[in-house]
Amino acid sequence: MRHTIPPRSGAAFTLERGQRLTVIDPEGEQVADLLAFSRSDIDEVISSGRSLDYASRIFLTTGDALYSNRSNVMLRIVEDTVGRHDFLLTPCSADTFRILYDDAEPHRGCFGNLAHALAPYGIGPDRIPVAFNVFMNVAVDGDTGALAVRPPLSRAGDRIVFEAETDLIIGLTACSAPQSNNFAFKPIEYEISS
């Protein structure tokens, strides 16, 4: 069964150990911020710092793991038709739009959408870390350290598949930041399979 996350919105759901989560970009150039928390203890959450350290790489793809703050593998990437995702930046928020876009009446962004979707699981906004930003294309200049948010490399139908290595609560969005999605807001689709 395929689920749709409408443009600039988010969802939360559970994923059991061994299940696979497929995240699909149905129209192309659309980012999806992904969070994962342990169902047995919501204080265990994906950690960019652990995952990048253990991979010794900032661009994760097939075979790589998303580790928790307690150094356990939460999700493993088992298929990836794009190969470029971001794990450096926090979900866009009203503050992001105020600070980076000078927006006077900012959208709540992926941060607000995730906080809203995760609230029924008892997860508060302060518990939202750096997300695994599926399809987000952030270029890094190795000399200067400059970051550049570029259009996603994903085209219509591209996908990434994660396998859960423990029981999880997942937060997932159709990203709300103009620059991250080449200035067009599209839906994200996902499927859960055994």
Added chain:
Amino acid sequence: MRHTIPPRSGAAFTLERGQRLTVIDPEGEQVADLLAFSRSDIDEVISSGRSLDYASRIFLTTGDALYSNRSNVMLRIVEDTVGRHDFLLTPCSADTFRILYDDAEPHRGCFGNLAHALAPYGIGPDRIPVAFNVFMNVAVDGDTGALAVRPPLSRAGDRIVFEAETDLIIGLTACSAPQSNNFAFKPIEYEISS
């Protein structure tokens, strides 16, 4: 007054708004992991994802801010004689040494040292995020995303100075990871001034 953090250990202390914290590498090539929490609410903590997004750069230096997870400026870098620090990786831990160094009886690392030092302030280990790793030299290959931990660029007497923009609890270490410190463990010194 100058304080010394012995090799492979850590400390925690408070810093008032407007005070300056100087972190000194007395012998050279020694990393210091730094954390900052709001004294008025320990759920507010430095955020690599927010700070790097707002700077649009992974290498922060003089003039740059360390933002919190709530997008408030916690610390600002006001002087920096080195110019290369890391804000991608979590503090080294027993898990780091087990996974990356295959160490059978691992040291508790900066993570364990920070957790121990911050416990009296009511801050638990799950609240430890990506640290601002003072003097840590992590090279990023912009094409492949590969990370390489290189010897720090700091020489004896080099320093970085932060100004607090709110009342803070600081965690600070003399880093315990062999590769981060060119395989020699040295002390870190710090001073607090008005």
